[in-house]
Amino acid sequence: MLPASRTMLQASTSRRVVAAALSHIRSVSTGAKDHYKILVVGAGSAGLSVANQVYDRFKSEGKSLNKDDIAVVDAADYHYYQPGWTLVGAGLKPKTDFRRPLASLITPHVTLIPENVATFTPTASSVTTTEGRTLGYDTLVVATGLGINWDGIKGLSSALADPTSGVSSIYSYNTCDKVWDDIEGLRSGNAIFTQPAGVIKCAGAPQKIMWMAWDRFRKTGRGENVNVKFYTGMPTMFSVKKYSDALNKLRMERGIDGFFEHNLTAVDVANHKAIFKKADGSTVDVDYTTLHATPPMGPLKFIKDSPIADKVGWVSVDQGTLQHTNPEFANIFAIGDCSSLPTSKTAAAITAQAPVLTENLYSFINTGKVSDKARYDGYTSCPLLTAYGELMLAEFKYGLEPKETFSAFLDQSKSRRLFYHLKKDVFPTAYWNYMVKGKWFGTKGLMRPSYK
Incomplete structure (x- = not known):
């Protein structure tokens, strides 16, 4: 063999050895398999709950899954209890109470693949990660959440990063404590709270923090000097009439001005102005001293651009079974935002x-088809903080029809201390200790529903 050829062969061999070693390292760090019985995309509230509940469901029938049958794909370093950010903004809890390393929440029977999914290929029952890795699945659960468009409001991102801007938001871990700083620092002027039109996480949250701020101003002797105003892109205070009427009555009793079908489009920090677009297309500039902004939200781009999305960009699933609406993608399910x-x-x-x-x-x-019994009726809940020690527990289902837990003996359109402590104390504890472990079933507590 010629020396040059031998050198090239040695170099080629060396590259293959290095490549194999790197591949092995990546395989060990991200899960040794490239095909899973159940692949869950997203390790948020929905993804962790389902991954653990599925394992327990098999176990309950004596059909235990292997340790590496279920994988969760998510490159996040931390997992957040996002409903807690309102409590941070209200000064009730430190934000560190609502963040934990994601790896610490992964149970022994679930494999964490610390990468993000880039594309879906449902015809091949596979996904491709941002690292270029292809992962196959027998069944897929999409639980990625939604996207927050901070740049959808001109000037908002830079305003949130400016500690002197007076602009804050409970919709991120990095900014939720700034809400409390701004509330505590305000002595007089206009306190503006906004909500965009369209779909957002917890549609009641933008006014929860408003009610808490109003109460804080009142209890600390600043109520007469601060004008609290609510600007919402929606036509009413809340989507369910029963609660909307109660909240609007409360707003008027408390002297809070309400401006409906007003969408925040820009923030002018230099002049402390918030610019809103009205339903007729005209704009109005509003002076603010402090501004709580809720950014517009929508489907994540990589979901929207995928073949599993509907025309809007959400994963298209049957509203009862949560199975994909396309029969060719019957092994795909989606949950949550x-x-x-x-x-x-x-x-x-x-x-x-x-x-x-x-x-x-x-x-x-087990059978190739979904259960004949298990159907989701659209139940959701919005624990609406209305003051310190007060909370209105809105619970409803499809059709915006109330579906209340305590209606037999309580009017849930009335704010109560009992409900307040559910939000402040019970729900966070249940979340960390039970929900992310697949042991919490909402209104049924620790008892898994039976669909016999």
Whole structure:
């Protein structure tokens, strides 16, 4: 063999050895397999709940899955209890209470693949990650959440990053504590709270923080000097008439001005102005001293651009079974904020959706079809903080029809201290100790629903 050829062969061999070593390292760090019985995309509230509930469902029938049969794909370093950010903005809890390393929440029977999905190929039952890895599946659960468009409001991102801007938002871990700083720092002027038109996470959250701020101003002697105003892109205070009427009555009793069908489009920090677009297309500039902004939200781009999305961009699923509407993609299910389910996008909704999806997924794996019994009725809940020590517990289902837990003996359109402590104390504890472990079933508590 010629020296040059031998050198080239040695170099080629060396590259193959290095490549094999790197491949092995990646395989060990991201899960040794490239095909899973159940692949869950997203390790948020929905993804972790389903991954653990599915494992328990098989175990309950004596059909235990292997340790590496279920994988969750998510490159996030941390997992967040997002409903807690309102409590942070209200000064009730430190934000560190609502963040934990994602790896610490992965149970022994679930494999974490610390990558993000880039594309879906449902015809081949596979996904491709941003690292270029192809993962095959027997069944797929999409639980990616939705996207927050911070740049959908001109000037908002830079305003949130400016500690002197007076602009804040409870819709991110990095900014929720700034809300409390701005509320505490305000002595007089206009306190503006906004909500966009369209779908957002927990549609009641933008006014929850408003009610808490109003109460804080009142209790600290600043109420007469601060004008609280609510600007919403929606036509009413809330989507369900029963609660909307109660909230609007409360707004008027408390002297809070309401401006409906007003969408925040820009923030002018230099002049402390918020620019709103009205239903007729005209704009109005509003002076603010402090501004709580809720950004517009929508489907994530990689979902919207995929073949599993509907025309809007949500994963297209049957509203009862949570199975994909395309019969060719029958091995795909979706849950939570990324799905096309026509209900409010809340953690409470996930607690009702997860056992239904779990049952239908279990049935599909075993019989090739979903259960005859397991159906989601659209249940969701919005615990509406209305003051310190007060909360209105809105619960409803498809059709915006109330479906209340305590209606037999309480009027849930009235704010109560009992409900307040559910939001402040019970729900966060149940979340960390039970829900992400697949042990919490919403209004049924620790008892998994039976679909016999």
